[in-house]
Amino acid sequence: MTVITTPHLNFRGTAKGALDFYHSVFGGQLVAVTNEQAYSAEIPEEAQQIKFGQVIGENGFQVMAYDVPASVPYDQGDKSLFVSVRGDSVDEISELWGKLAVGSTILADLAPSMFSPAYGMLKDAFGVVWVLDVAVAYDPS
Structure with a gap:
């Protein structure tokens, strides 16, 4: 399953x-x-x-x-949800970032971080917060 x-x-x-x-x-x-x-x-x-x-x-x-229908209470809230998109390479994530960034507010530039070769966060024109990064194996050391 x-x-x-x-x-x-x-x-x-x-x-x-x-x-x-x-x-x-x-x-x-x-x-x-x-x-x-x-x-x-x-x-x-x-x-x-x-x-x-x-x-x-x-x-x-x-x-x-x-x-959500008008008859149902709705409040999107501030950062009530992150959509995480993880890829295998910087090129793959950079391409998606370039497209998602159109009309978006950049919250954290796409750049290397201590846990990924590329990490970034943005809020798109629809109020959805996206986190994009390159997935790497966790190293606890």
């Missing part, structure tokens, strides 16, 4: 834009089902909002997202 952990991001009316952006960065398959398509629009203004969405990249990247 295999278990996969996938970040599920919650938005208020911007899930489609976020999914489109993440698809442009990571590629792969994009699924975006609206409330109208799922026959679950509580109010007409929410018909085109996302009921179920996901991006599944060919490289193993996965993220899910939806729009």
